[in-house]
Amino acid sequence: MSSSTAILCRGVTKNYGRGASEVRALRGIDLEVRLGELLMLIGPSGCGKTTLISVMAGILDQTDGDCSVLGENLRRLRGRRRTKFRGRNVGFVFQQFNLLPALTAAENVAVPLMLNGVGRTAAVRKGRELLARVGLGDRTRSLPAQLSGGQQQRVAIARALAHEPRIIVCDEPTSALDHDTGQQVMELLREVAVRPDRSLVIVTHDARIFGFADRIARMDDGHIERIVTSPDQLRTPVS
Amino acid sequence: MNVFAIRILMGDRAKYIGIVIGLTFAALLMTQQMSIFVGLMSRTFGFITDTSLPQIWVMDPKVQFIDDVKPMQDTELLRVRGVEGVEWAVPLYKGLLKARLSNGAFQNCIVVGLDDATLIGGPPEMVEGRLEDLRRAESVIVDEVGANGKLAKPPAVPGGKPQPLRVGDTLELNDHRAVVVGIARVSRTFQSQPVVYTTYSRATAFAPRERKLLSFILAQPAPGISADEAAERIRTRTGLAAYTAPEFKWLTVTYFLKYTGIPINFGISTLLGFIVGTVIAGQTFYNFTLDNIRQFGALKAMGATNLLLLRMILLQATVVGFVGYGLGVGAATLFGSTAGRSELAFLLLPQTLVVSALAVGVICTLSAVVSMWKVVFLEPAVVFK
Ligand SMILES: Nc1ncnc2c1ncn2[C@@H]1O[C@H](COP(=O)(O)OP(=O)(O)OP(=O)(O)O)[C@@H](O)[C@H]1O
Ligand SMILES: [Mg+2]
Numbered sequence: 001m002s003s004s005t006a007i008l009c010r011g012v013t014k015n016y017g018r019g020a021s022e023v024r025a026l027r028g029i030d031l032e033v034r035l036g037e038l039l040m041l042i043g044p045s046g047c048g049k050t051t052l053i054s055v056m057a058g059i060l061d062q063t064d065g066d067c068s069v070l071g072e073n074l075r076r077l078r079g080r081r082r083t084k085f086r087g088r089n090v091g092f093v094f095q096q097f098n099l100l101p102a103l104t105a106a107e108n109v110a111v112p113l114m115l116n117g118v119g120r121t122a123a124v125r126k127g128r129e130l131l132a133r134v135g136l137g138d139r140t141r142s143l144p145a146q147l148s149g150g151q152q153q154r155v156a157i158a159r160a161l162a163h164e165p166r167i168i169v170c171d172e173p174t175s176a177l178d179h180d181t182g183q184q185v186m187e188l189l190r191e192v193a194v195r196p197d198r199s200l201v202i203v204t205h206d207a208r209i210f211g212f213a214d215r216i217a218r219m220d221d222g223h224i225e226r227i228v229t230s231p232d233q234l235r236t237p238v239s
Numbered sequence: 240m241n242v243f244a245i246r247i248l249m250g251d252r253a254k255y256i257g258i259v260i261g262l263t264f265a266a267l268l269m270t271q272q273m274s275i276f277v278g279l280m281s282r283t284f285g286f287i288t289d290t291s292l293p294q295i296w297v298m299d300p301k302v303q304f305i306d307d308v309k310p311m312q313d314t315e316l317l318r319v320r321g322v323e324g325v326e327w328a329v330p331l332y333k334g335l336l337k338a339r340l341s342n343g344a345f346q347n348c349i350v351v352g353l354d355d356a357t358l359i360g361g362p363p364e365m366v367e368g369r370l371e372d373l374r375r376a377e378s379v380i381v382d383e384v385g386a387n388g389k390l391a392k393p394p395a396v397p398g399g400k401p402q403p404l405r406v407g408d409t410l411e412l413n414d415h416r417a418v419v420v421g422i423a424r425v426s427r428t429f430q431s432q433p434v435v436y437t438t439y440s441r442a443t444a445f446a447p448r449e450r451k452l453l454s455f456i457l458a459q460p461a462p463g464i465s466a467d468e469a470a471e472r473i474r475t476r477t478g479l480a481a482y483t484a485p486e487f488k489w490l491t492v493t494y495f496l497k498y499t500g501i502p503i504n505f506g507i508s509t510l511l512g513f514i515v516g517t518v519i520a521g522q523t524f525y526n527f528t529l530d531n532i533r534q535f536g537a538l539k540a541m542g543a544t545n546l547l548l549l550r551m552i553l554l555q556a557t558v559v560g561f562v563g564y565g566l567g568v569g570a571a572t573l574f575g576s577t578a579g580r581s582e583l584a585f586l587l588l589p590q591t592l593v594v595s596a597l598a599v600g601v602i603c604t605l606s607a608v609v610s611m612w613k614v615v616f617l618e619p620a621v622v623f624k
Contacts, residue, residue, distance in 0.1 A: 050623045059540050059619040080544050087542015094622055098537040102250020103243060114240055115542045171623045 006167060006199035007033035007056050012065035013222075014051050025051040027222035028065065035166070036196040038189075040210060041203045043219035049203040050171055052219070056201060057169045058086045070166055087115045091160030093170035093189075097152040099144040105131055105155045106140040112163040123162075130158040133192055150181035157188060168193055170202045174209055186212045207231070240543075244551035245558055247531065254530065255559070257523040258606075262563020262599055263570065265516020269509050270571035270587065270595045276505035277591060278584030283495045284488035285426030290331075290360045293457035294466040296487045297328070297473055300480040304494035305487065306430060308333055310451035315479060319456050322476045324469045328458040329354035332442040335432065339411040342393045348385070348435045350412065352442025360457055361423075362436055367406050368421025373438055379410070380421035385433020410435075412445045427584070429495075513598050520563070521606040524556065528610035532617065539619040548614050556607035564599045568592060 014026035025048045033039050033056070041049045054060035055067055058074050067074050070089055077085055091112070092098075099108045109127030114120060128140045134154040136147075144152055153173060160168050173189070174182030186209045193200055202213070210216055210231035217227045218234065228234055249255050281288075286305050287296070297319050299309035319328040332352030337345050353360045353373070361370045366383050373380060381390060381404055390410065391401035404410070408419045412435065425434050437445070443452045458481070460469035466483040473481035482490060496502050528535070535548060571587065578585040 054620045054623055057540070059622070080546075083539070083542055083544050086540065090540075090542075092537070092540050092622065094537065096533070098533055098622055100243070100247060100250075100534050100537075102247045107243065107246075111240075111243070111538070112541050114243075115538075115547075120242060 004034050004036070005032055006035045006070060007031070007201070008066075008068045009052075009056065010066045012052070012055060012062045012067055014048070014055060014060070015063045025222055026055070026062070029222075029224055031217060031224055031227075033199045033201055035199055036194070037214040038194055038200040038202065038212065040213040040216045041201065041219060042205055042210070042216055043225070045205070047219045048222045049205075049219055053169050053171055053201055053203050057090050057092070057167070058082055087112065088163065089166050091163070091165040091168040093153070093156050093160045093168065093173045095172040095176055097144070097149075097156045097176070099152055099155060099159075101144050104141050104143060105136060105147065105158075108144070108155055109158045109162050112159060112165075116163050126162060127158070130162055131155065133161075134158045134188055148181075149177050150185060153177060153181075153185050154188060157185070157193065161193060166198050168198065168200045170200070172204055172206075173202060174204065174206050179208060182206060182209060210234070240547060240551060241554055244554045247534070247551075248527075248555040248558060251527055251530065254523055254527040258520050258527065258559045259563045259566065261516050261519030261521075261523060262559060262602060263566040264519065265512050265602060266564045266567020266595050266599050267570045267574075268512025268515070268567075269598055270568050270591055271574055271585075272505050272508045272512060273591045273594065274571065274575060274585050274587045275583065276501070276509075277588055278586035279429075279501060279505075280492050280495065281586050282426070282428050282584050284491045285428040286333075287484055287488050287491065289363045289426050290457065291363065291484075292359055293329070293459055294484055295325075295458040295460065295470050295473065295481055296484065297456035297458055297477070297479050297481045298454070300478070302480060304491040306428075307494075308454045310449065311453045311456075311479070312451050313453050315453060315477065316456055318477045319458055319473055319479070322469075322473050324461050324464045324472050326459040326461040327357075328456050329357055329359045330439050330453050331360050331455040331457050332439050332446070332452060333454040334442070334446055336413045336435075336445055338390065338433075338435070339414075340390065340392070341410075346389050346433065348390075348412070348433045349430055350435045350437065350442050350445060352437055352439040354457075355438045355440050358438070362425050362434075364424040366422040366424050370421070372420035373436065375418075375420060377416055377418045377441075378420040378437065379412070379417040379441075380423050380436040381410075381419050382425045382434040382436075383422050384425075384427070385435075386419075386422050388433070390433050413447065415445050417445075513602070516599070517602045517605060520559070520602055521609060524559070524606035525609050525613070528552070528613055532613070533622065535614050536617055536619055536621040539614075539617060540622045545615050549611050552607050552610050552614065556603040556610075560599050560603035564596055567599070568595060 009029045009031045012026055012029040016023040016025055043049055055062045106124050106127035109130050110123035113123035113126055131137055131140050134157055136154055174185055190212055215227055215229050218225045284305055299311050301309050316330050334350055335347050336350045338348045339345055358370055372378055386404040390404045394401055404419055406419055410417050460466050470481040470483055575585040575587050
């Protein structure tokens with residue numbers, strides 16, 4: 001593992017259920033995510049993208065194999081320590097935004113900071129700054145319900161950035177949005193989220209945003225089928 | 240995150256109100272039922288409370304409660320007076336006599352006969368007239384509720400309101416003429432009949448001729464001797480039953496607790512309040528948690544530990560608990576203060592407040608535990624579903 005590696009998966013498998021109803025969602029994943037890159041995970045529905053990103057984010061236990069995040073083997077990081085590790089190092093962007101409906105935009109952004117021990121006032125102040133960076137400086141007091149889908153996703157991005165995590169995972173961040181809004185959200189992510197000391201892993205099957213990736217890993221049936229650096233290469237058959 | 244926990248709780252208006260209503264309802268029903276129960280129970284010994292001066296009640300050993308009169312011979316009074324450590328002892332007559340009203344109807348009355356010389360055992364509060372007026376010939380004092388109600392005279396005009404019995408009016412008690420010289424206010428008791436106070440000799444004259452007419456002997460311990468001690472001496476010397484006033488109250492309450500269905504009935508409705516409150520509040524609280532389960536999942540993914548989430552849920556449960564309890568007990572008190580002016584028994588004891596508070600606490604804890612269970616075993620991976 002080089003110093004530029006953020007996430008390293010070796011032979012990761014994941015089975016859901018047991019016996020007859022067992023689903024082999026991941027069948028041996030070898031994947032390296034580098035610091036400073038935006039990696040997209042693509043592939044047909046049910047191929048295991050969400051499962052893989054969940055394992056890499058430390059919110060799901062793999063069945064077998066090893067997954068290291070920032071040099072920590074997740075297998076050895078359990079319970080409360082794992083939760084704290086996630087809280088410090090991982091930012092999340094969800095398809096359904098998952099903002100707390102009772103809290104204002106700025107307060108939502110403040111949540112990861114507060115989970116890391118920052119006081120509420122300071123956290124909310126930082127939340128307002130971050131909202132300004134994602135172009136929502138005038139909506140800091142709005143409740144999620146008062147914002148459009150695109151605006152909510154920008155709040156979610158600000159939230160994912162708040163505690164300056166080294167890893168940001170996004171599951172289908174644009175699929176609840178229309179095309180233009182999706183493009184804007186991706187532009188924003190590239191602009192404010194990508195940093196040399198950080199990796200972004202984005203699960204998507206929205207081909208129109210493939211161009212924002214540094215590398216694209218295509219999955220099929222629980223495997224990484226191929227990894228390319230440009231969407232054009234996806235058209236050429238696997239050699 | 241505490242402030243946020245409360246904001247999240249109150250953010251869901253409908254659920255918040257639902258939970259609070261459940262708890263309010265539970266607190267109200269439990270407090271109210273327990274208070275009515277306590278009120279009813281304290282009514283059983285209302286007459287003992289009213290007869291506040293003497294510290295010791297002496298009676299036939301078979302008496303089980305205050306209305307269970309087993310008359311003694313008049314000579315017992317002298318025996319009690321002879322017991323060392325008894326400062327004084329006076330007779331008390333208590334019995335049911337028929338009063339004939341001016342319209343010819345009959346009404347049973349509780350007639351209380353007080354010691355002629357001292358008038359000890361009189362009503363706690365006079366509304367009109369004076370207790371000493373009982374020394375006049377044929378005089379009686381009637382209780383206010385009776386005078387305005389069951390003993391009231393027929394309306395002056397047909398269809399009008401009945402006229403309350405007044406000072407100066409007369410009644411016939413067991414065919415003996417009696418003149419009302421005063422109106423008194425007495426505690427309500429289990430017996431709904433009007434209360435008529437008169438002297439011991441007059442009461443026993445009104446009463447049907449019998450060998451034994453002495454209902455109770457009221458006694459006072461000599462200075463320096465405790466009521467318990469004096470009662471004990473009376474018991475051993477005379478073979479009669481002698482209780483201190485609190486003991487006699489307790490004897491009376493115990494009788495009603497044991498031999499009537501009252502405690503069970505109130506126990507059931509109190510339990511019902513508890514169960515209904517638990518179901519409504521618990522169910523709504525659980526639904527509230529389920530509704531927010533994605534949010535809890537997101538918080539977990541973002542690094543919220545189980546401990547933090549449990550604290551948030553516990554805080555939410557505590558807030559709704561306090562609000563619901565406050566509203567419920569407030570409503571019960573309001574109910575009690577309006578009921579205080581009616582026939583309804585209602586006595587809100589601090590102990591009752593504590594019991595309701597504990598019960599509401601249990602409801603909240605149960606609700607919170609069910610929700611905590613859900614959250615602790617929640618896989619943070621649900622956030623990507
Ligand atoms: N909790 C679960 N229990 C059982 N099977 C599951 C569970 N989660 C996912 N699966 C199965 O595992 C496989 C991979 O699911 P996953 O959600 O990772 O796919 P995906 O690539 O994200 O699909 P999509 O593009 O539809 O989101 C699927 O066959 C799915 O049905
Ligand atoms: Mg998926």
